[in-house]
Amino acid sequence: MREAITSLSVVVPVFNEADSIEPLMAELHEAMEGLGMEYEMVFVDDGSTDSTPQRLSQAKERHPRLRSLRHGACCGQSAALRSGIAAATHPWIVTLDGDGQNDPADIPRLIATVTPAINGIPPLVTGVRRKRQDSLFKRLCSRIANTVRRALLRDGTPDTGCSLKLFSREIFLSLPYFDHMHRFLPALFKGQGSAVILVDVNHRPRQTGISKYGLGNRLGTGIIDLAGVWWLLKRGSRPVVESEEHDND
Ligand SMILES: Nc1nc2c(ncn2[C@@H]2O[C@H](COP(=O)(O)OP(=O)(O)O)[C@@H](O)[C@H]2O)c(=O)[nH]1
Ligand SMILES: [Mg+2]
Secondary structure (H helix, E strand, C coil), rough: CCCCCCCEEEEEEECHHHHHHHHHHHHHHHHHCCCCEEEEEEECCCCCCCCCCHHHHHHHHHHEEEECCCCCCCCCCCHHHHHHHHHCCCCCECCCCCCCCCCHHHHHHHCCCCCCCEEEEEEEEEECCCCCCCCHHHHHHHHHHHHHHHHHHHHCCCCCCCCEEEEEEEHHCCCCCCCHHHHHHHHHHHHHCCEEEEEEEEECCCCCCCCCCCCCHHHHHHHHHHHHHHHHHHHCCCCCCCCCCCCCC
């Protein structure tokens, strides 16, 4: 038996992605309407300096299920995700990138793999980009980072950089927050007792705008973050409360 997902919030962080908004919204609309469940789309504009805010306002006229939040200044992808998830109204969250590289048509397959909660703890479903449509340099950096991370954290995930994920809002909000935490979600969810389910997903070349990440803001901070997450998981514990004592007076 599958876990019943009856409603969903799709959370999309965007930073200077003006030309992606409308095509992505149209694809999301098609994928979500096909599911026949209650849903909302929460776009988080992280202080964009292009016409992203105007494009979101225009899109809202056509898509009543779209909500948009805006940070006063750019705070990073993890901060935007957290704001969107905190504002979301449904218990299950789907995340994906705002540049159209993830394919909304994969969302139903993510939902179809969700297994029942183990000990009351729902799983994390994470996309794995099998044919990644990025530059050779970016793929090489990712391969090195993924190998080191997997060896150290044993998170069983070949591609944590894939933003297409499905998980429980409540568990996400219970995780420790830090900048770039979105790259460590499988390890952090496992630390909370969630099973991690892998699903092969489509990946497409970026059609508009430019990548926001390079070697400097990915590899450098990545090493420090990796050490931090390793420490967090080593020092954490999840006691199971078996019984509660009551006074008999
Ligand atoms: N909110 C927010 N989103 C960001 C930031 N940097 C990147 N993103 C979003 O995160 C996603 C992935 O970024 P992208 O530049 O495509 O990274 P790449 O695919 O690894 O080249 C896109 O939706 C971006 O708009 C940021 O500083 N804040
Ligand atoms: Mg991208």
